[in-house]
Amino acid sequence: MNTETIKSTEVLAANTERISGSEAVIKCLLAEGVDILYGYPGGAIMPVYDELYKYQDKLHHVLTRHEQGATHAAQGYARISGKVGVAIATSGPGATNLITGIADAQIDSTPMVCITGQVGSHLLGSDAFQETDIVGISTPVTKWNHQITKASQIPEVFAKAFYIAKSGRPGPVLIDITKDAQFEEFDFSYKKCEGIRSYKPVPDVDFEKVQEAANLINNAKMPMIVWGQGVILGEAENELKAVIEKAGIPAAWTILGASAIPTSHPLNIGMVGMHGNYAPNKLTNECDVLIAIGMRFDDRVTGNLATYAKQAKVIHFEIDPAEVDKNVKTDVAVLGDSKESLAHLLPLLQEKSHPDWHQEFKDLYAIEYEKVIKNDLHPTKEGLTMGEVLKEINIQSKGEAAIVTDVGQHQMIACRYAEFNQTKSNITSGGLGTMGFGLPAAIGAKMAAPEREVVSISGDGGYQMTIQELGTIFQQKAAVKVVVLNNDFLGMVRQWQQLFFDKRYASTEMVNPDFVAIAKGYYLNARKVTKREDLKEAVAEMMASKEAYFLEVCVEKEGNVFPMIPTGASVSDIRLE
Amino acid sequence: MSTEEKQLYTVSIYTENNIGLLNRISAIFQRRHINIESINSSVSEIEGVSRFTIVVNLEEKQMKKVIGQIEKQVEVIKAYYHTDDETIYQESCMFKVLSDLLFEERQIQNIIKESNARIVTVNKEFFVIEKSGRKEEIELLYRELKPFGILQFTRSGRISVSKQPMKISEMLEAFNQ
Numbered sequence: 001m002n003t004e005t006i007k008s009t010e011v012l013a014a015n016t017e018r019i020s021g022s023e024a025v026i027k028c029l030l031a032e033g034v035d036i037l038y039g040y041p042g043g044a045i046m047p048v049y050d051e052l053y054k055y056q057d058k059l060h061h062v063l064t065r066h067e068q069g070a071t072h073a074a075q076g077y078a079r080i081s082g083k084v085g086v087a088i089a090t091s092g093p094g095a096t097n098l099i100t101g102i103a104d105a106q107i108d109s110t111p112m113v114c115i116t117g118q119v120g121s122h123l124l125g126s127d128a129f130q131e132t133d134i135v136g137i138s139t140p141v142t143k144w145n146h147q148i149t150k151a152s153q154i155p156e157v158f159a160k161a162f163y164i165a166k167s168g169r170p171g172p173v174l175i176d177i178t179k180d181a182q183f184e185e186f187d188f189s190y191k192k193c194e195g196i197r198s199y200k201p202v203p204d205v206d207f208e209k210v211q212e213a214a215n216l217i218n219n220a221k222m223p224m225i226v227w228g229q230g231v232i233l234g235e236a237e238n239e240l241k242a243v244i245e246k247a248g249i250p251a252a253w254t255i256l257g258a259s260a261i262p263t264s265h266p267l268n269i270g271m272v273g274m275h276g277n278y279a280p281n282k283l284t285n286e287c288d289v290l291i292a293i294g295m296r297f298d299d300r301v302t303g304n305l306a307t308y309a310k311q312a313k314v315i316h317f318e319i320d321p322a323e324v325d326k327n328v329k330t331d332v333a334v335l336g337d338s339k340e341s342l343a344h345l346l347p348l349l350q351e352k353s354h355p356d357w358h359q360e361f362k363d364l365y366a367i368e369y370e371k372v373i374k375n376d377l378h379p380t381k382e383g384l385t386m387g388e389v390l391k392e393i394n395i396q397s398k399g400e401a402a403i404v405t406d407v408g409q410h411q412m413i414a415c416r417y418a419e420f421n422q423t424k425s426n427i428t429s430g431g432l433g434t435m436g437f438g439l440p441a442a443i444g445a446k447m448a449a450p451e452r453e454v455v456s457i458s459g460d461g462g463y464q465m466t467i468q469e470l471g472t473i474f475q476q477k478a479a480v481k482v483v484v485l486n487n488d489f490l491g492m493v494r495q496w497q498q499l500f501f502d503k504r505y506a507s508t509e510m511v512n513p514d515f516v517a518i519a520k521g522y523y524l525n526a527r528k529v530t531k532r533e534d535l536k537e538a539v540a541e542m543m544a545s546k547e548a549y550f551l552e553v554c555v556e557k558e559g560n561v562f563p564m565i566p567t568g569a570s571v572s573d574i575r576l577e
Numbered sequence: 578m579s580t581e582e583k584q585l586y587t588v589s590i591y592t593e594n595n596i597g598l599l600n601r602i603s604a605i606f607q608r609r610h611i612n613i614e615s616i617n618s619s620v621s622e623i624e625g626v627s628r629f630t631i632v633v634n635l636e637e638k639q640m641k642k643v644i645g646q647i648e649k650q651v652e653v654i655k656a657y658y659h660t661d662d663e664t665i666y667q668e669s670c671m672f673k674v675l676s677d678l679l680f681e682e683r684q685i686q687n688i689i690k691e692s693n694a695r696i697v698t699v700n701k702e703f704f705v706i707e708k709s710g711r712k713e714e715i716e717l718l719y720r721e722l723k724p725f726g727i728l729q730f731t732r733s734g735r736i737s738v739s740k741q742p743m744k745i746s747e748m749l750e751a752f753n754q
Contacts, residue, residue, distance in 0.1 A: 144651045197752040198654040322645030
């Protein structure tokens with residue numbers, strides 16, 4: 001281990017004690033403030049589990065039903081709390097099962113530490129039982145990873161892992177520990193890591209750039225903000241709100257930025273991207289200054305880059321220098337932490353209101369309402385829509401619930417229509433689009449914030465990818481409200497097949513089981529709704545439940561999500577039907 | 578799509594000396610289907626700091642993005658890219674040739690002398706020639722020796738130093754403050 005720690009504080013250094021590597025793992029986790037971890041035991045990690053047994057009053061281990069569930073639960077925990085999520089698994093298949101969650105955390109910048117057991121160091125490279133090169137496998141999808149073969153390395157590696165996972169642009173870290181290192185005894189002391197010489201997590205704010213940004217904004221006639229998860233990760237919600245309000249700038253969000261500013265805020269103009277709102281997508285190509293804050297111009301946001309915001313001066317507030325000019329060429333890049341940068345920006349801004357410009361958003365919203373939203377939320381046709389389920393959840397939760405979604409049509413509908421009063425309330429798999437994310441992530445979210453209402457919304461496809469985590473819900477008595485919007489299809493793929501593949505529904509029709517019976521099999525209260533008149537009361541029953549509750553809503557089979565920017569099309573060419 | 582011209586860039590990466598870092602760096606090139614023309618890893622002028630020298634053929638726009646993604650790696654201290662004009666660079670190569678030829682073919686001695694190559698070892702069966710220089714010089718020597726029969730040939734990756742200072746020591750001092 002040659003990565004030099006340059007700053008650290010001593011937590012337990014005064015009294016070193018001789019303990020095993022596995023006990024040291026627990027002590028490191030406790031020193032980092034970990035209270036819950038999610039995982040699955042197995043041969044190569046058993047010494048650590050033995051210590052988890054001894055420390056169970058201090059550290060709560062949640063047995064998930066699959067290691068993928070452990071990572072998503074750790075992600076849900078991290079996303080709602082802002083703390084580092086922890087997942088643990090054995091070597092070989094246990095470790096490889098973590099990979100989907102790790103990749104998801106990497107692309108969505110979620111702080112997570114994953115711990116894997118490994119075969120004894122004398123067996124490394126010999127194709128031993130349950131040996132897999134998890135450090136090699138996880139390298140492209142981790143922010144950092146490291147294999148420990150000596151117990152004495154444990155404190156330093158754990159300290160670095162938590163520091164790296166949480167600092168700067170967060171991400172997942174994997175620590176692989178050989179079994180002999182878990183058994184080995186050594187003199188333990190722990191120092192928290194506060195700096196690594198090769199790693200600068202937050203670039204210094206360049207005040208000239210902030211001034212340049214302010215000048216552009218002050219001279220703009222039609223400015224528009226698009227914010228992303230960077231605002232939430234940087235806890236810059238208040239700073240963003242102050243900027244928006246002072247400069248009177250209409251502000252839209254990416255899917256991961258949702259909930260940073262309340263849905264009801266008059267300057268919150270909705271979601272950008274493939275299934276985002278009509279006005280912010282269209283007007284991206286009309287604005288004169290586009291201010292991107294903590295977002296990375298993902299292709300699902302920009303559509304065709306060649307026709308994206310070409311008329312606008314682009315300002316990019318960003319913590320990660322590698323994101324600047326990666327997809328969209330910026331005129332002013334303000335590197336740094338969004339909270340700090342926006343705080344410096346605020347006093348430089350002139351008070352403005354841009355009423356005519358606001359009216360353009362309102363006019364386009366009216367078109368979207370007439371063509372799409374009205375039919376989604378207040379349908380007159382027979383079949384239930386996903387939108388009206390969301391509307392009912394909004395009304396009954398009063399916008400206070402954290403909404404955890406899976407991936408697909410229900411996700412887009414939920415992100416479009418869910419109403420949020422508080423930040424860190426929209427937990428979904430954005431960049432990776434991981435079906436099966438929702439249910440286990442909701443468990444982690446509920447356990448991290450038991451005082452909050454957590455509603456998991458999935459489709460019938462993704463739900464069945466991690467349905468076994470109902471067992472975790474039951475065992476942990478996690479009071480998650482689980483909603484499945486069942487259209488008996490892999491709806492988003494079916495929608496594409498309908499629109500772009502001449503309705504050839506290749507392998508998208510689902511022949512589904514009795515979901516209520518399955519939930520009841522896990523001893524959950526469960527109910528199924530097929531008619532509009534039962535929806536309100538069913539949602540009320542779910543929300544009133546003190547325990548976990550399963551609600552299946554059978555929605556129309558071939559409903560589509562609009563608006564839609566077809567792949568490769570310009571944001572201007574967003575379709576309403 | 579882009580009309581920008583591709584050209585050779587020498588990438589210099591200063592890193593912590595850690596197992597697995599080569600994998601992390603090469604994966605960045607692999608993802609974008611960038612062929613690595615040559616790669617060399619060694620110690621640097623700073624104790625405990627490694628240096629990778631990687632040669633790639635790229636458009637500058639893409640080069641910048643790759644540098645950003647390399648620098649983002651936790652254990653990378655700093656990465657630079659330079660054109661050939663901005664660096665002093667060398668490669669090294671070795672030829673193994675039958676010893677008989679050295680005495681029978683007088684031409685070989687001239688080739689060695691004119692190319693500024695060096696005879697590393699001679700024994701009864703074979704002799705070994707080493708040559709450092711630009712890639713074209715090495716290729717020329719290869720072509721000249723080829724007709725006589727080359728038993729073995731190998732060429733190293735490029736190593737290079739930049740004309741402008743890279744200021745890694747100053748950077749590390751700043752980190753330590």
